Amino acid sequence: MAIADTQSGLYTWQADNLVAATQAVKGQWHHLADDSHHNHDNQIQATRIITDTRKIEAGDIFLAIVGEKFDGHHFVEAAVQKGAVAAIVSSVNDKVTVPQLQVADTRLAFGQIAAYRRQQHSDLKVIAITGSSGKTTVKEMLRSIFIAVESEASQDNTNQAEGHSTLVTRGNLNNDFGVPMMLLELENQHQYAVLELGANHVGEIEYTADMVKPDVACILNIGTAHLGEFGGRDNIAKTKAEIYQSLSASGTAVVPADDDYSEQLTQVAKQYTQHILHFGWQQLEPETQAEAGSLPEVYATEVTTGALQSEFVLNFAATATTEAVALPVKLPMAGQHNVSNALAAAACAYAVGIVPEQIIKGLAQVTSSKGRLxxxxxxxxxxxxxxxxxxxxxxxxxxxxxxxxxxxxxxxxxxxxxxxxxxxxxxxxxxxxxxxxxxxxxxxxxxxxxxxxxxxxxxxxxxxxxxxxxxxxxxxxxxxxxxxxxxxxxxxxxxxxxxxxxxxxxxxxxxxxxxx
Structure with a gap:
């Protein structure tokens, strides 16, 4: 069995769990010392799997990714010289003597290893997000909400500033390479993960969502980003809806109520879970929407947007087990689109058990990232x-x-x-x-x-x-x-x-x- 580094909270990769993680790609060790008196488990102890030799440090494992314009196998020797204790390859390099885990495809192995890492973190609450716009803003809103939760739980100013309990996708690490990279950064202290899933082609979100196994899967909107690559919004909607396929029956699908693909997305989500939260706001009175049967489970009323901030009442509709909640929000971001982003973040946080009071506290403290207004x-x-x-x-x-x-x-x-x-x-x-x-x-x-x-x-x-x-x-x-x-x-x-x-x-x- 793998062990954890008790000081850092990092996961430890060893010979046996790497084989277990790569069964689907036929992982098999080469140059691993064959000593029947010792457990192979103890021959490799590494907390990092690195794909870029420029970032290799002593004790790391190097994974030789093959891309369209590069082949990591050309850098195995360089990785060993920099201190790599093992390599994951599709073809064994006999010029180096470190253990090498041979797999059928190193890129697929990367995904399998990341999926295995996710499975070891059974208490983690994972929110997966996709959409044509707003993904970075919603990630930052959720980060702010979870910092508010953490701050209230610990009253630790250092934790409040850094948000130690939450892993959030950095930049655009949202494809079949970036998502596993983020999952391998999971630490034992993480209670939440907010992972962005992007797509340039049909099937990509299905692949990464299956790796992530989210508790909550959210689509923000169906726009026209990457329109040329998908050939139309219908295909964009179909691709984004792949995020719901990885949900278990206990998972929650978050659907944009104001989007013109809302009904289509809802029908897809219902194939995998009955726990569905719609978010949105429309300039209709709640009573009018309720009569029409269109009132979302998470919605905004009394919306005003100014030059620097937005104000609205955040509403959570009553359920069989909860009463309706309505709380005022002062969002330090301008624009109606950021009201929608806040509703999406609120729905996701609510789905993982965050109470409304903590949600509005986090939304009130959110800040824009560079290049975002x-x-x-x-x-x-x-x-x-x-x-x-x-x-x-x-x-x-x-x-x-x-x-x-x-x-x-x-x-x-x-x-x-x-x-x-x-x-x-x-x-x-x-x-x-x-x-x-x-x-x-x-x-x-x-x-x-x-x-x-x-x-x-x-x-x-x-x-x-x-x-x-x-x-x-x-x-x-x-x-x-x-x-x-x-x-x-x-x-x-x-x-x-x-x-x-x-x-x-x-x-x-x-x-x-x-x-x-």
């Missing part, structure tokens, strides 16, 4: 950095946030990627939508910038208000000139920057600030 002053002006990524839904949400600000409202956009044949039309529709949102200036850069501007001008924006640029340098020159002209008129501006990750729109912010 972060704010900074630029002289008399304000910059809103929402450059982390973009899709059509999040672009519209960002425009709503900007429209709620003060001063001259300037929206600076890069292209939305991965829209395939729908790209031109999606950008044109985006421009038309923006034109109706009380935004003063729209500046766009990139291949599809002319389409966005054409849509905006067709819906009423003038050539001076909406302009397209081929390069960031050209856009920056115009932006500086506009800001200077508004300053001469003693008008302050609020500038919001956004674009897909590939457009690196944050460099425009850096150039603008650097020129000041």
């Amino acid at each position: 972060g704010r900074q002053q630029f002289g008399q002006h304000q910059i809103i950095d929402d450059t982390y990524n973009a899709n059509p839904n999040s672009m519209r949400a960002a425009a709503d946030v900007l429209a709620a600000q003060t001063g001259v409202k300037m929206l600076v956009l890069g292209d939305i990627g991965e829209l395939g044949d729908a790209a031109a039309n999606e950008h044109r529709e985006l421009g038309a939508t923006i034109a109706g949102k009380h935004i003063d200036v729209l500046l766009c850069v990139g291949e599809f910038a002319p389409h966005t501007i054409a849509g905006a001008q067709s819906a009423g924006m003038t050539q001076d208000q909406a302009q397209a640029f081929a390069t960031k340098a050209e856009l920056l020159a115009t932006l500086k000139a506009l800001i200077e002209a508004y300053e001469q008129q003693q008008q302050a501006c609020t500038l919001l920057f956004k674009g897909s990750r590939s457009t690196t729109m944050e460099t425009l912010i850096d150039d603008l600030l650097g020129a000041s």
